[in-house]
Amino acid sequence: MPLPNFIIIGAQKSATTFINNNLMSHPDIFIRRLELPYFEDPDYFKMSPDEFEKLFNHATGKKAIGFKRPDYLSKPECPERISKHLPEAKLIVSLRHPVKRAISAYYHYVGIGLAPLEDVNIGLRNILDGKYSAQFPRTRDIIEYGYYYKHLTNYLKYFERDQIFITIQDDIESNYNKIMKNILSFLDLQQNYDFKWGASRPGSVLYHSKRLRYHRWMNQIKSYYSTETNSIVFKNDQWHIREVLVGVANTFDKTVLNLIYKNNKPLIQSNLIKDLTCLYKEDITNLQGLLNRDMGNWLENNRS
Secondary structure, three states, rough: OOOOOEEEEEEOOOOHHHHHHHHHOOOOOEEEEOOOOOOOOOOHHOOHHHHHOOOOOHOOOOOOEEOOOHHHHOOHHHOOOOOOOOOEEEEEEEOOOHHHHHHHHEEEEEHHHHHHHOOOOHHHHHOOOOOOOEEEEEEHHHOOOOHHHHHHHHHHHOHHHHEEEEHHHHHHHOOHHHHHHHHHHOOOOOOOOOOOOOOHOOOOOOOOOHHHHHHEEEHHHEEEEOOOOOOEEEEEEEOOHEEEEEEEEHHHHHHHHHHHHOOOOOOOHHHHHHHHHHHHHHHHHHHHHOOOOHHHHHHHOOOO
């Protein structure tokens, strides 16, 4: 039975979907369309290893078999579990300026209902101060997911360094073709392939409050937040109808709302940028050594 030999493990909001969509188009690669939280709590105890393996029954004949789950990078329980079940797996990591990633993640969480519909300067400040911890516990992830060195160190306890491919979103944006070919080489595949998703580049962030409110409503059609599992749960009943409704709603958003409400970047307060940068300073400094790369631009208090 075929098993995954690679996983795109993160970081969240760092072009992992872009990488996933490109690899999905390759004829020698099989990727599950949906993310698999199998190695996370509490999902790890809800599915047997045999059930997990059956998810890849259709991958027979493919040279590279994998799936995406950006949360894995930052979940402390995942490295050991992945190593136990898939010790030879190759792990793909894409990192992004941690402050920019936090801002992007905040808007993502607002859109799916995991954070309050609040101005980013107020919202992120409240997250730093722990004011949302009780009502919106997942907002803690927005900050925690940016400690890349800390999380990569966890993985290096269980995987060899050459099993982990690490890139930076800036590199993808400046030369996606080179990075994708490097990933093919990492997966032991031929590099002479033109990716269909190349021109799309990593997805943009949705900023406008009215469109965010619309997306919160749209996401309620297909999912809900479970306090028991502290996660988004997709509704299984009448899922065909739900998919159609969401598809229509998405089309309306892209063809109508996108024209009415301009998606301008917000102005982030300089003191908030400074505080977030200071928060990540030690981790970034350590990351430079791990990557053997100057990350000084990540230590600058840059609003853009």
